[in-house]
Every structure is written in C-alpha cells, then in structure tokens.
Amino acid sequence: MILALVLCSAWPSTCSLCVRRTISGASALSVASQRITRLSAKAVLGVVHGKIDTRTAEALIEPDKFRQYFQEPVGARKSRWHEFFNNLNETSLRELQTSMEIFREELIFILNNTDIQKDEAFEFIKRLSASIYSLNSAMARHDEVAPLSDFLEATPLFGFLWNVFAGWDWIEGYRKEDIVKKMIDEI
Numbered sequence: 658m659i660l661a662l663v664l665c666s667a668w669p670s671t672c673s674l675c676v677r678r679t680i681s682g683a684s685a686l687s688v689a690s691q692r693i694t695r696l697s698a699k700a701v702l703g704v705v706h707g708k709i710d711t712r713t714a715e716a717l718i719e720p721d722k723f724r725q726y727f728q729e730p731v732g733a734r735k736s737r738w739h740e741f742f743n744n745l746n747e748t749s750l751r752e753l754q755t756s757m758e759i760f761r762e763e764l765i766f767i768l769n770n771t772d773i774q775k776d777e778a779f780e781f782i783k784r785l786s787a788s789i790y791s792l793n794s795a796m797a798r799h800d801e802v803a804p805l806s807d808f809l810e811a812t813p814l815f816g817f818l819w820n821v822f823a824g825w826d827w828i829e830g831y832r833k834e835d836i837v838k839k840m841i842d843e844i
C-alpha cells in the first residue's frame with residue numbers, strides 16, 4: 658500500500674486513479690463554471706425581478722446575452738444592472754458568495770491536481786481564484802453594523818461579476834468569447 662502511494666505521487670500520470678481524477682477534474686470544472694454562471698444569473702434575476710425565470714437564466718450563460726440583457730434600460734438612465742446593484746440584499750449576497758466559494762474550491766482542485774500545460778490558462782485560473790478569495794474575504798469581514806450599501810460600494814463585487822459574466826476586460830474591452838470557458842478548455 659505504501660509503495661503504491663509513493664509510486665502514485667512520484668508518477669501521477671501513470672496512475673489510473675490520478676489520470677481519471679485529472680480528466681474528470683478538468684471536465685468537472687467546465688460543468689462547475691456553467692453551474693456558477695447559472696446560479697449567479699438566477700440570483701441576479703431574483704434581485705432584479707423578484708422572481709427567477711429559469712429559461713432566461715439559461716440564456717444568460719453566454720456573456721454577450723448576459724451583457725445585452727443587463728444593459729437594457731428599465732427607467733430613466735437606469736439599466737437592469739443598476740437595478741441589481743440598487744436592490745441586492747443580504748440573502749442574495751450570501752447566495753452569490755456561496756456559489757463563488759464552491760467554484761473557487763473547484764479551481765483550487767484543478768490547480769492542485771492537473772498539470773496545466775499552458776501558462777496563460779494556469780495564470781488565469783490562479784487570478785480568478787485569487788479574485789474570488791479576495792471578494793469572499795471582504796464579504797466575510799462585512800458585519801451587520803455597516804449598512805449593506807456601504808459595504809457594496811467599498812468592494813469591487815459588481816465590477817468582478819460584470820467582468821466574468823459579461824466578458825468585460827479593461828484592456829481588450831468586451832471579449833468575443835467567454836474567457837472562463839476558453840481557459841478551462843485549454844486545460
């Protein structure tokens with residue numbers, strides 16, 4: 658048994674358990690990415706409309722559809738994204754936090770158990786994990802004394818969500834492809 662563990666840790670690419678776990682881990686990350694997007698879209702729709710339309714949430718998995726939907730005006734100089742920002746409550750914030758933390762754990766699993774050959778994909782996954790950690794740490798420090806609106810204005814939560822789900826990048830502008838999906842596919 659000890660010899661098997663030593664051999665497995667020395668040559669994981671030859672161990673059938675490690676290879677299977679690595680392959681299923683990468684595909685699991687793809688599934689987790691879609692799940693986090695779907696759950697987050699549902700949470701955002703719940704905040705904006707007070708109810709969740711599952712078909713709309715499914716459509717919002719695509720960054721261009723997410724962007725188009727939430728940029729639509731809903732009032733004088735207000736978009737659906739503004740509605741989300743103005744109506745986010747503690748319960749919905751915790752839902753988003755839990756979803757992001759579960760996804761971060763998937764990212765960490767992939768980083769620890771997969772030999773990612775492409776530097777760009779590896780660095781992207783590390784940055785994404787670090788961003789989620791930073792946001793969740795800020796949310797964990799939030800206490801009931803400070804109003805939720807003060808907390809939200811002091812954190813980059815909305816910018817992070819917009820970057821990930823709408824495909825925004827400060828250097829490139831709006832991307833034509835889902836960067837998270839692209840990087841996962843490169844693993």
